[in-house]
Amino acid sequence: MESKAKFLGHPIHPVLVVFPLGLLATAAAFDIVALVQRDAFWYRISFWLIAAGIIGGLCAAVFGAIDWFAIPRGTRAWRIGLLHGGTNIVVVAMFAASWWIRDNAGQTPTIAALTLSFIAVALSFVAGWLGGELVDRLGVGVEDNANLNAPSSLSPRSGKVNEFPLRKAG
Numbered sequence: 001m002e003s004k005a006k007f008l009g010h011p012i013h014p015v016l017v018v019f020p021l022g023l024l025a026t027a028a029a030f031d032i033v034a035l036v037q038r039d040a041f042w043y044r045i046s047f048w049l050i051a052a053g054i055i056g057g058l059c060a061a062v063f064g065a066i067d068w069f070a071i072p073r074g075t076r077a078w079r080i081g082l083l084h085g086g087t088n089i090v091v092v093a094m095f096a097a098s099w100w101i102r103d104n105a106g107q108t109p110t111i112a113a114l115t116l117s118f119i120a121v122a123l124s125f126v127a128g129w130l131g132g133e134l135v136d137r138l139g140v141g142v143e144d145n146a147n148l149n150a151p152s153s154l155s156p157r158s159g160k161v162n163e164f165p166l167r168k169a170g
Contacts (some may be wrong), residue, residue, distance in 0.1 A: 002141065003067050003086070003103055003141040004066050004067055004069075004070045005063040005066040005067060011063075011141045012060075012063040013060055013063040013064045013066075013111070013141070014065055014141070016056065016059055016060035016063060017060045017064075017131070018107065019053075019056040020053040020054070020055075020057035020060060020092075020126070021044060021124060023049045023050070023052050023056060024049070024050065024053035024057070024095055024120065024121065025115075025121055025124070026090070027046040027047075027049035027095075027117065028046075028089075028117045028118055028120075028121045029046075030042045030045050030046045030049065030065075031041075031043065031046050031109070031117060031118075031120050034046070035114075036093070038078060040107040040108055043102070043107065043108060043109055046102075046117075046143035047103070050095050050099045050102070050117070051099060052080075052099060054092055054095055054099065057088065057091070057092040057095075058092065060088075061085070061088065061089070061092070064084075064085055064088070064092055065084055065085065067080040067081075067140070067141055068085055069081070071140060071147065071148065075102045075148035075149050076138065076148060076149045076150065076151070077134060077138045077140050077148035078148070079140065080130055080133050080134055081101070081134055081140070082103050083130050084127055084130035084131050084133075084134060084142070087123055087127035087130060088124075089128045090120075090123060091120045091123050091124045091127060092114045092119070094119060094120035094123070095116070095117060095120050096116075097113075097116050098112075098113045098116040098117045098120070099113075103111040108160065132154035133152065133153055136153070137150055137152070137153045138150050
């Protein structure tokens with residue numbers, strides 16, 4: 001099944017997700033730099049990166065939801081999409097909580113604010129893997145003949161929709 005939300009022939013959701021992922025991961029990286037260098041300048045940058053990442057995540061979620069509602073219920077793709085979206089909602093919520101705590105904490109974020117950000121980044125890897133499973137394994141959003149019940153990429157069984165045999169040069 002192809003994406004239902006497209007712009008100039010391309011799915012919108014995968015185009016948008018790179019921004020919040022990059023912004024939020026960079027915010028966590030800058031928090032580490034601030035911790036190592038003991039320089040609050042990096043925390044202030046993280047604060048604004050998180051704000052932008054939250055806004056970007058919410059925008060990407062709208063188009064992800066449009067695509068998810070088009071997946072037939074009861075399929076593995078529908079369940080993986082639910083997990084993918086739900087995990088991303090938790091990630092954005094954790095960053096939003098971290099941002100709110102930072103706003104109330106002053107220059108240096110509390111341990112709770114930093115912990116929320118670091119755990120959220122780790123969860124974003126899980127959400128990203130689930131998104132990759134939807135697109136690469138199940139063909140959601142890119143393949144008309146998607147196999148919406150293909151086994152997990154962690155399964156030894158084959159079923160990947162995007163496997164192409166190598167051609168011999170000749």
